[in-house]
Amino acid sequence: MRLNLYAFAPATALLLSLAGGVARAQVISRPSATLTVAEGAGAVRVAFAIANPGAAASTVEVSLQAFGTATAGTDFTYAATQTLTFPAGATGPQTLTIPVLDDAAAEETEYFVLRLQNPTNATLTAGATDVLVYVRDDDTPAPALGRGLTLNLLQSYQTATPFSGSTQINSAEIAAYDATTKRLYVANSIGGKLDILSLANPAAIAAVGSIDIKAYGGINSVAVRNGLVACAIENANPQANGSVVFFDQNGAFLKQVAVGALPDMITFSPDGRTVLTANEGEPKADYTVDPEGSVSVIDVSGGVAGLTQANVTTAGFTAFNSQAAALRAQGIRIYGGLAAAPATVAQDLEPEYIALSADSRTAYITLQENNAVAMLDLATKQITALRPLGYSDVRVPGHGIDASDQTADVLIANWPVKGMRLPDALASFEVGGTPYLLTANEGDARDYSGFSEQVRLSANGYVLDPAAFPNAALLKDPRVLGRLNVTNRLGDTDGDGDFDEIYAYGGRSFSIYNATTGAEVHDSGNLLERVTAADATYGALFNASNGFGEAPVRKNRSDDKGPEPEGVTTGRVGNNLYAFVSLERVGGVVVFNINNPAAPVLEAYVNNRSFTATGAGDLGPEGLVFISAADSPSGQPLLLLANEVSSTIAVYGIQAAVPTPTRGEALAAAPLRLYPNPSPGGAVRLSRPVSGTLCDLTGRALRQLRATDRLETGGLAAGLYLLRADDGATGKLVVQ
Incomplete structure (x- = not known):
């Protein structure tokens, strides 16, 4: 006796075959136990067919599982477990019709789960008895754009040919602008060069020169102030101390001083008296060498002519080595190293990016892999605090994700998953005298030959606790969560070897924190994915990757980190303060008004990538530069995107909408500090x-x-x- 069970919506069907006590799954239009139905479709028809019928009738129960986000009676109708009977010798299907209720609520994609159980005269295939039905909402409008300002592409300038065949030979990762010289300095890390460009005409960038950096090491970042150019240089041995090399505005060498291992980012303090580097201290691939992360502080208040190593102070984290357990309990990830030689706190912390307070007294440093921020007192040049950044709870409405690259539809849904924010860039800003931090919650995994934490949720070695996840087999399906990349270093809460909680990479969002208290003020939740999915032009490239020379594939990053918010900066246009968030994978930048940090207002999304493998465009935005009207060569505020993959600099002119006060009203002046x-x-x-x-x-x-x-x-x-x-x-x- 063999029983074939079908579940289908329009153009969708699932076949489950049960034969002679040995089960095998067969698929009729989809290779997994999922189907998708629009909320307004009226019903889902689930048909169960029998193959090789016998002389006796066969039955199977279809029960509704507690797992799901759609609610029976509100989103669909399913009163009780139902039994289907297949008459003896019958070959036709038995159809179960489940009404889908079209409510008026704006909500994320919801789902419910049916389970096949208690068959008679048939057997079921273990692990293939659940059917998940996605119900796509039709009431959620596309995110509204405030349109308080407009970004107009003035130019996309390619600094150098990015690829030779499939090998990348040049890049434009980080850019820095100097208002005094109207020049742009670009860290070409792949080509080992510092590219110097003239921005005198923002619509017609001109090359000034290119400095070969390879003799000093590998360039990772660049900063400039009043004609003084500072480059963060990693050692030929990345685990050894790196350096900062200073050049004049034309690229002539001035000075070189040593800093910590793998300086990955460099910046000037607002008062120009200090240069700081975030020294990431990444381990060797086999993890036999793991340098300590640190922040180097270089005093340039006396100029660079007399600069010596005595002007450099490197602040480390050794004072926190005895606090590993307490830091983990707070939510700071301390987890690296080999089993025989776990990393110390100082080794495990990896500074990624630096932002400074407006008064140049405090530096804030993202510790990306550790999901934390460090605070450094510039007066004492010591780390004063470590703060966890929390997790994005995907179970919470408004924080869902599109979790699979194997489904055709964009299905932003809530799941029993937490997103480790793991931000790359951050920016500091003030509103009403209160300091805030803005983070781009990209996500990043440690993936080395000697240590790797990243696995697919479907991996055999990633065992879900049966009590916490009774639908584990379904979750591991590639059209559910099976393709999602997760960490195997977090989530085993009781130490029994299986995972009681699921932690994925990145928040797919930006967050705003009170810089003084560390309290979360706002997280954008699913908004970045909703914005890119709804875009009239680039929605077709939703969660596409940024490969050069290859046609973009919609949703092929949904199982990883989605759009990957990478860079952030802030800037004031008129009386309004804006946040700019770049999306490394799908491309472009999203703009928000942050006059009220607790309630940012979406203003715009712009992108300039190609839809074809050979087309021109901007790929892989990494660094962002906001240029105020006062500093702009044209008098118009500008936003620059350094695009790492395409080796291009995109220049956008910013045009603010002109507000019209009502009679008797006047525009309030923004605070002046x-x-x-x-x-x-x-x-x-x-x-x-x-x-x-x-x-x-x-x-x-x-x-x-x-x-x-x-x-x-x-x-x-x-x-x-x-x-x-x-x-x-x-x-x-x-x-x-």
Whole structure:
């Protein structure tokens, strides 16, 4: 006797064959136990067919499982377990019709699970008895764009030929802009060069020169200020100390100083007195050598002519070595090393990116693989705190993900999964005097020959606890969660060798935290995936990867980290503060108004990638540069994207919408802050570009400012001054 069980919606059917006590699964249009139905379809028809019928009738029960996000009675109708009977000798199917209720609620894709059980005169295939039905919502509108500003592509400039055949030979990973020279400096890590470009005409970038960096090591990052260029250089032996090499605006060598192992990011402090590097300290592939992560602080306040190694202080994490257990309990991932030689805390922490407070007193450092942020006091040059960044709970409405590259539809759904945020870039900003941090929750795994934590959820060695996951076999199906990349170093809460919780890579989101307290203020949840899925042009490339010379494949990164938010920066346009978030895989940048950090407003999504294997376009945005109107060569705010894979610099002109106050209303001026404050002399930065007047306490005008975020204090006597902006804002400045 063989019993064939079908489950199907329009153009979808599943066949389960049971023969002679030995079961085998057969597929009629889909190779797994899932089907998708639109919420407005009215019903799902599930047909069960019998093959090789015998002389006696056969039966099977179809029960509704507790596992699922769709609710019986609200989203569909299924009152009780039902029994289907196949008459003796009958070969036709028995059909079960399940009404689907079209509610008016805006929600993510929901699903319910049916289970085949208790057959008579037939047997069931172990692990192939569940049918998951996706119900695609039809009430959720596409994310609305605020359109408070518009980004217009001015140019996509290719710095060099990126590939020779299938081998990448050049890249444009990180870019830095110098307002004083109107030049752009690009870290070409693949080509081993520092590319120098003129941005005098943002719509027509011109090459100035290219400096071969290979004699110093491998270039990872670049920063520039007032014509002084600083490059983060990794050693030929990446586990040995790296260096920072300083050049003048034309690329002429000035100085070189040693820093920690694998300096991956470099930046100037806002006051220009300090250069900092995030020294990642990655292990050797076989994990026999694992250098400590660190942050190097270089004092350049006296200029670089007299710079020596004595001006470099490297802050490490050895003071936290005794706190490994406590840090893990807080949610900081400490897990590297070989079984015989676990990594210390200092070895395990891997600084990735640095942002600084507006007053240049505090540095915030992402520890990507550790899902944490470190705080560094620039006065003492010591790490003062480590803070966990938490997880994105995919079970929570609004935080669902599209988890499979094997389903045709975009199915953003809630699952029993937590996303490790593991951010790459971060930015700091202030609103109303409160400091905040903005993180791009990319996700990153340790995957070395001697140590690898990344596995597919379907892997035989990744065993789900049967009590926590009674539907484990279904979850491991490739059209459910089976293709999802997860970590095998987190989730075994009781130490019995199986996994009680599932942790995936990345939050597929950006987050905002209070920089003082560490409290989470906002997480964007599923919004980035919803924005890219709904885009009229690039929705066809939803969660596509960024391979060069190959046609993009829709959803082929859904099982990994989705769009992969990589870079973030902030910038003020008019009276509004904006966050810019680049998406490394699908490409482009998403823009949010963050005047209220607890409730960002989506403004725009722009992309400039090709739909074909041979087409031009921007692939793999890594670094972001915001240029204010005051610093822009054209007087228009600009956003630059450094695209690593295509080796291109995309230049966008930013046009703000002109607000129209209603009668009797006036636009409120954005707060005005000055830093450093008190000022030791020299240039002072403003929190936004303004036109206005600097006065002394008698009201006498001393300086006139015109659309700038810089104030020169040279020649001013020590004392208190007042900056009056033309828009009504004021700021006090103390000159020492």
